[in-house]
Amino acid sequence: MPERAPPPWRSIALGAVFGGVAVGIRVVADTLLGGNVPFLPMFPALLLAAILGGYVGGSACLVVGGAGAALFLLPVSADTLAVHLGFWTAGALVVAVAAGMADSVRKLRLSEARLGEAQAQLRTLVGELAHRNRNALFVIMAIVRQSARNAASPAEAETVINARLEALLRAQDLVVQDEGGAPDLHRVVALALAPFDRERFDIAGPPFRISAEVAAGLALLFHELATNAVKYGALAAPQGRIAVRWSVEGDGARLDWVERGGPPLTPPSRQGFGARLFEVVLRPQGGKAERRFEPEGVVCELSIPAADADAPAVAPGTPYATTLSG
Template sequence: MEFPVEGGGETGALIQSHDWASTSLGPICRWPDCLRFAVRLMLPARSQMVIFWGPEFVAIYNDAYAEVIGNKHPGALGRPAREIWTELWGDLGPLLQRVYDEGETIFAEDRSFRLERYGYPEDVSFDISYSPLRDETNAIRGVICIVNETTDRVEARRALAKAQERLSYALSASGMIGTFDWHIQSDEFFSDAQFAAMFSVDPHRDTTSVSVMEYLARIHPDDRERIAAAVDHAIETGEKYAQECRYLQPDGTVRWIEVRGGIVYDASGKAERFAGAAVDITDRKEREEALHRLAAIVASSEDAIMSTDLDVRITSWNRGAERLYGYSAEEAIGRPATFLLPEDRADEEPMIIERIRRGERIETYETKRRRRDGTLVDVSLTVSPVHDFSGRIVGASKIARDITERKKAERLERYLIGELKHRVKNTLATVRAIARQTFGKESSREVREAFDARLLSLSRAHDLLTARNWNGAELSAVIAEVLAPYEKERFEIAGPAVLLPAKSVLTFSLALHELATNAAKYGALSHSSGKVSITWTLGAGAVPQLDLRWEERGGPLVSEPVQKGFGSKLIEEILSAELDGEAGIFFEPSGVVCKVRAPMSVDEDPAVPGRSQAAGSGR
C-alpha cells in the first residue's frame, strides 16, 4: 500500500515498498495515526531524524539520517535498534529505554559514540535530542531522535586546542630567550628581564645603569677573554656574532648560554649598536656531554657494539666490533648486518628487526656470528631499540660479547660430568658384582634384590645430580624418580619448589626408596585400597624450615617393630645428619608416618631463581 508523503525522497520510496507486514509494526495501513503523522513530518525534513518505534525500537528514518549511518543503510530500515547498533547498544540502549519508560527528553551536545558504519570502528560526535512519541491516549509508543553529527566540529576544536597548547609551549620556551641592545658609543646597555635574570641582575633594576662590564663579569673566567675578543672582532669586521659560553650564578653553579647578534653602524661607518638575543642552552649542553661520555664508553668498550637502522644496515661500529669480527668501521658501516650471519641463521637478523619494529623487548640470548676470516664465534647478544627525539623507534643497538672461552669451559664441564657419571655407574656395577659374589648362594633372593634396588636408587639419584651439574636436585624430581616404579594413582604429592643440596640428594633418595619398598611389602601399597600422601611446606622467617610428611593409610594395621631395620636407621640417623635437621618414623595404627624437618639456607640456587636451598650443602 502506498504511503502518500511528499518530499520523502529515496528513503520515503523505500518505506512505501518495504515489507512492513513481516515486522512488529505490521502493514502501513494499520499504523497508528501518531506514527503516520510523525513519519510524514520527518521524511521531508533536512535534519537527521530517526524514529525508534515500539519496545523493539524498530527504525524508520529520513534521507538525512541515511547519509549519516553509512553502510548500514538501507539494511537498517525496519530493523530493531539493537540489531542495527550492536557495537554501541550498551551505550545507546539505556538512553532509548529512559525515554521510552520514563518519558524523559534527553538532550546533549557533542555526545560521543563509537560506531562501525563503514566496517571499521570510529569515534564520532553528535548533538542529540531524544523525545518520547505518544499516541492519542498519551501513551509512549516510541522515541523520535533528532541528531546532528558534529564530529568535524569536535575535531576542529581539538586541533585548535592542540595548536593553542603548542603555542603555549612555544611561548613558555621563548621565556628562556633574553634580548639585549648595547649602545656602544654611549656605553648604555639595555636588556629585558629574562636576559638580566640570566646574569643574576635584578630585572626590576634600571638596566641603563648596568654597564656591559658587569655582564661580562658574570661570564666564567675561562671564557671571559674569548668572549671579549669575539665581541671586538664582530665590531671591527661587522660579522655576525655567535658564541657559546658559561656564566656563573650567585650560588656557584654554572650554566650555558648561546648569544647571537649583530652590529649596527651609523652613517659614518662607526659601530653604533650591538643588538642580539641569548638563550639558555644548559640542558642541551648536558645532553651533548652525556652523549660524548656515552660515545667514549662505546668506543673504548671491549664488547662489540653496533647499531642498525630498520633496514638492517649498520650505522655504527666500535673498536670492540672491529676486534671481534675483523672488519674496520669503514668496511662495516652501510652494509647489511646480515653479512655477519652464518648460513643456518640467515633469518635471525630480519626477525630481530621485526620484533624491534613492534616495540618488543629482546632478552639476551646466545648465538653465533661469522668473522672476516670465515670462522664462527660464540657470542652473547643483547638487542635494544634505538629511539629518536620524538620517541619513535628508528633502529636497534646490539652488544655482542665473545663467549668462546665460556663455551669451551661448559663443554669441558659437560665432558667431565659425563665422565664422572660413567665412572660412578661403573663403580656401582662393580659394587653390585662384588656384593653378589660375597652374598653367594647362601644369601636369600630377597636380600640380593633389596641390595640391587638400593643401588638402582643411588644410580637414579646420580642421574638427577648430573642433569644439574651437581648443583643439587629439585625435591619433587627426586620424589618422582624414586616413585617411578609404582602406580601414580596411589600417591598424593604436594609442596612448593625446594632445591636439595647435592650432598643430601643420595641419602634422601635412599630414604624414600626404603619407605616405598616397605610400604609395598608390608604397608599401604600392599593393599589395593592403600595410598601414600607426601606433602611438604616451607615456613617463613629468617631461616625457613622445610617440613615434609610421608603418611600411609588404607593398609593393614601397623604396630611398632621389635627391632628397627636399615630404613629406620638410614632416616633417623644418616638423613637427619645430612640435612642438619630431624627425621623420624612413627608407626601409627592407621599407617607409617615419616616426618622430616630441616632448616633452609639463605642462599638461592643461581640456576633456579626464587628457589630456596636446603641446609647442609656446605657440610
C-alpha cells in the same frame, strides 16, 4: 696500558692533548730544530695516543698535530703539500699499527684472565666430582654391607642391593640433568616412587630445590619407605594409600609421609637399613627425619634444608656411610 680503551670522548680529549703538547714542544724547539723537521715530535705523540686511546685517540692526535703544524710550523703551500701528505700518511700508519697492537695486547690479557678463571673453575669441578664420587662410594659400600647382612639368602641380598642402587642411580641421573645440581623436590619424589603404583600416592607441594647430597639421600629414603609399604604398610592392602605432601617454611621445607588403609602395624623388633637411614639421611645437611608407627599406618615427618641453606661442614660421606654400615 689500561685494560680497555677509554670512552670515545675521553680518547678524543687524550689525543687532542697529546697533539697539542707535540705542537707546543715543536714550536718551543723551533729555534733549535729550524723548519727542516716540523713533524718530528708528532710521531711519539701519535704512538702514545694510539696505545692509550685506541684508533679514536690516535686519529684525534693526528688531526690536532697536523692542523697545529700547518698553522704554526709549516703553512700549507704547493712546495710543502708533499711534506704534509707524507706526514698524514705516515701518521695514519703509526696510529693503525699502534692501536692494533694495543688491542691485541688487551685481548691477550683478557684471554689469559679468562683462561685463569676457567682453570680455577675446572679445579673446583674436579674437586667437587672427587667429593661426590667419594660420597657415592661410601654410600654404595654401606648399602651392600647392610643389605647383605640382613638378607636371608644370596638371592634376596642381590635383589635388595640392586633395588637400592637403582634408586641411588636414579637420583644421581636427576642431579646430572639439573645443570645447577639442585633438583626440585617434586621430581625427586616422583622419580623415587616411579617403580611403585603411582596411582596410590597423593603427591603435592610447591617448588623447592634441594642439594645433590640431600636428593641422593631422599631418593634412598623414599624407595625404602615405599618398599616397606608394599611389604607391611598401606600398599600391602588394596584400599591403602599414601600422601606425600610438603610446605616451604623459611629456608627449608616440611614433608609429611602419611600411610592410611593398610594392615595393623607394630614397630619392628630390630633396627634395619631403613631405621639407620632415617638417622643420617638429612642430619649432615642440617635437616632431620622422624618416623612413627601409628595404628592407622606409618607417619614420617621430614625437615629438609634448601639447596642454598647454610649447612654444617661435613667430611665427605663419613657420618652418612659410617652410620648406615654400623
